[in-house]
Amino acid sequence: MANLKKLYDAVLNGDAKTAVAVTQEAIAEKLDPAVLISDTMIPAMAEVGRLYECEEYFVPELLLAARAMKGSLTLLRPLLAASGTKPTGKVVIGTVKGDLHDIGKNLVASMLEGGGFEVTDLGADVSPDKFVSSVRELKPDLLCLSALLTVTAPSMRTTIEALKQAGLRESVKVMVGGAPVTPEFAREIGADGYSENASQAVVTARQFCHPDKAA
Amino acid sequence: MGATVRIELDPLGIVLDAEQGSTLESILAMHGVEFPCGGAGTCGGCRVQVLAGAAEPQEADLLVLTDAELAAGYRLACRIRADSPLKLKVDQWSMPVLSDDAAGAASLRHGLAVAIDLGTTTLAAQLIDQKTGAVLGLRTALNPQSAHGADVMSRVRFSLSNGELTTLIRSCLAQMIADLADGRAAEIVEVVLVGNTVMHHLFCGLDAEPLAHVPFRSPNLGEQRFSPQQLGWNLPASAVIRFLPCLGGFVGSDILAGILATSLHAGHQLRALIDLGTNGEIALGNCDRILCASTAAGTAFEAGAIRMGMRAAVGAVSHVSWDGVRLHCGVIGDVEPRGICGSGLIDAVAAGLDMGAILPSGRMANGDKVMSLQHPVELYQADIRELQLAKGAIAAGLRILLEHWGAELDGIESVHLAGAFGNYVRPRSACRIGLLEVPAERLIAAGNSALRGAKLSIGVDHFPVLGIIEHVPLASDPEFEDKFVDCMSFPDGHETVAANCVHPDD
CATH class of the missing domain: 1.10.1240.10 (Methionine synthase domain)
Known part of the structure; x- marks a missing residue:
């Protein structure tokens, strides 16, 4: 056995x-x-x-x-x-345009997978257009954006703006994270959630997908 | 101006009026408070202590500071506001700036020249008699751009929305040169500057935008020449001001100067030059070929994101050793310690590994979260993690360059450590934690090789060595992640322990 x-x-x-x-x-x-x-x-x-x-x-x-x-x-x-088993939730994740840093994003993706989520990883240096088209096609519950550099964090704002323009902002929850990101910044750019590390990301993601069940 | 409140800065004895409700960041920056993350509220490096008055903790304070720090009145200087009168304790520590005593090359030319090492943190300028090569004077200062972020990325971000950094550095250097010349400015014929790519772009007034995103490739890496009129400098109209060329990515002319100063390009033996800072730069090569790269190491080597971290100034634990029985700490100025600096951090972790208090994985043994050094200074588990990220980035960078070169670690004859940190770090500790994976006796402190190289470049128009230097972008290297993770752990080090510590039972 x-x-x-x-x-x-x-x-x-x-x-x-x-x-x-x-x-x-x-x-x-x-x-x-x-x-x-x-x-x-x-x-x-x-x-x-x-x-x-x-x-x-x-x-x-x-x-x-x-x-x-x-x-x-x-x-x-x-x-x-x-x-035909349903996942905990569907997630699209990527490192924003201009940034090649992968490690933090990969950790979050893995922890989410380990938490029962179905995760589509778009990789690094992902353009706002690419995020938008993925949200349109895959219809995820959650979009996770990562950045490591202070200079690339503004790409998160651009991506959220692009979602709005495409009329998709209300269809998906947006979570952001990475070294330069603070809860203040997350609010300022209009993200729905922020988490400080990969393990917190799973907790936050669960709250978004199953607000009733979250601890 | 509306109502003002009185702000007192201790121990500076400065009293000033601030507009009620305004943020104090710019005022505090003028009085020596530094903002390592550029005021983003993430690093905690700008914390000040409220001695009197009320300052409610903000969200960023609660996230970054410990309960004990909050209770003791510590607040982030980048978040504090002048709502009511405040008395703040501002630790304005001065830092020794590394200079270089070597003479420049003697030449047949007449007149004076100035060599400048334009560092992200510090500036060093020397006045040279061209004919004899003698150093006539030295001036050092902190880079005035520091108020807008400690690392190059924060500066790039700031420069994208504000042109002030170029003016700041140009006028600061104009003053340094005037002081240095001491009435002889009319004799100055040449000024040579070296610095990393971001310092190069910001001094020259070039657009730093290409340095803000992948592939971090600027079209303007070449040498830049200016006349005194262009910079508004009070020098003879015929004087030439040159910022030497960058090597690629973030690797600038400070490394070119370092290569010249250490003669990396002379001889067949394989040698490395490493500048340990927030942006670690590595050059590896010999007379045939030199590879260079930069790797983001974070601020751990400068004790940036370290809980009790501080600069190498009075009160810093700068030296820690383990004799097999107890820990010994050296404190700069022999005073009551109040923090730990970069070299002390590396020593402390090396000692912890020797003691078995820190495991090769970086975890403290027995589930401990704190290691006491000398009261009240302690090393925290999270500090070790910061150091692991920094040293992993450097060690991985060197391994990748070696692979590109086609050599092994033991094929390196010597590693020259440039810059202030390289001067103070103890080779044995750097090896013990695996920051530099070569035997300690092969590590050589190179001093301020950037300044020395700048001096050697006075009157030199052509650098043949540029033809054999190749920049390797690490960020896009598929091997980097694996190597970085491999290099984050600490070496087992049984041999080093046996060789370096005396056991009480022996």
Whole structure:
């Protein structure tokens, strides 16, 4: 029998090899992928987030855990789609135009995936037009914008303006984050939410998608 | 002007009137308070203590400052407002500016010349007798642009909406040159300036917009020449003012000057020049080829985002060592410590690793969040994380340049550390934390190599070395993220520990 405690530990310890191996076993045993995600993966990533919050984990541990989780999710996702399971919410994420910094955005994307969200990552240096067309096509619940440089943070404003112009602003919640971003700045540019780090982003995203269930 | 309130600045003894309800950022900037993040309310570096009067904490205060700091009356200078009379404690610390004692090249030319190292934080200018190469005088100052952000990116952002930075630096340097010449300004025939790409653009009045976004490529990297009239400088009309060419991206003529000063381009042995600052710059090469890059290291080396961080000034813990039994702290000025500076931070983390109080992952052992250094100065878990980001960026940058070059770490014969920080950091500690992954004995403090190189460039119109220098953009390098993450951890260091500390049982 697939040892789910082992999968939980593998994600926590960033051991991608073991995570993939246990997931394969579980799939072979016909375990419900939705249950595997809700009962093992999401709690494991939540624990990773907790360890980061209390300063035990740092960026390297977070990235390793994310890789282990991704290895497992890559196997489970096609099965989920086939069974018609609904994700926690749909997210489009990207680093804004002018900025190539990827690490923070990747961490947020991984934590959201680990939180059961369906995440489309547009990458870095994403133009407002690209964000707009993705929101139009994918109809996400949430749009997450990241920037690391003080000089590129204004691109977030431009992107939100572009959404307004396209008449899509009301169709999606916008969350912003990154080193130069403050709650003040987020409000000023008309974003709906701000989070200080990747693990907080999951909490904020849940509040937007399921305001009733959020703690 | 409406109602005013009285603002008292301690220990400066300055009393001034501020418009009621106005923000105090500009007033405090004039009196030595610095705003490392440019007043964005994110770094906490501008905190001042309210000694008397009421200043309600703002949202940014609550986010950035600890409960203890808030209770002790600390507030962010970039958020504080003059609602009622205030007495503020402003720690205006002076900083020693690194200069250079080497003479310039003697030549057959007559007259005086000035060499200037235009740094993001500090300025150093020397007056040179062209004929003998002798240094006749030195002036140093803080860059007056500092009030608008400590790092180059904050300056670029400020310059996009305001042309003031060019005027600020030009008039400050005009004054320095006048002081330096001491009545002999009429004999000055040449002024040579070096600095990073942002300093180059802001001094020359070039549009810094291309430096605000990827690919950070400006069309104006070349040498810029001015007449005294163009700058409004009081020098002979025939004098030439030259800002030497940038090397690419953010790597400027300070690194070109550093290469000239350390003769990186002479000989076949592979050597590196590293300038450790908010923007770490690295050059690696020999007489055939030199690669250079810049990497954003954040402000940790200047103790920027460090909880008890401060400049290398009186009261700073600047030296920490572990003898196997207890920690020893050196405090600048031998006074009661009040903070920790960049070199102290690196020492403290190196000592923590030796003690086993800090694990290779960067986590404090036993779930601790604080490591006591010397009362009341402490090292926090979050400080170690800041340092990990900074040192990871530098180490990853060097590894990528080595890969481009096709060499290994042990193929580097020596690493020259430029700038003030490189002068004060202890090689053994820099190696212990993996900031520089070469043996400590291969690290050489290069002093102010930018100023020295500027002196060597007086009267030199052509730099053949430019033909072998190549800029490597790290931001777009697909390897960077992986290497950066790899380099964030600390080396295990069993050998270093054994070699450097005496165990009580021995």
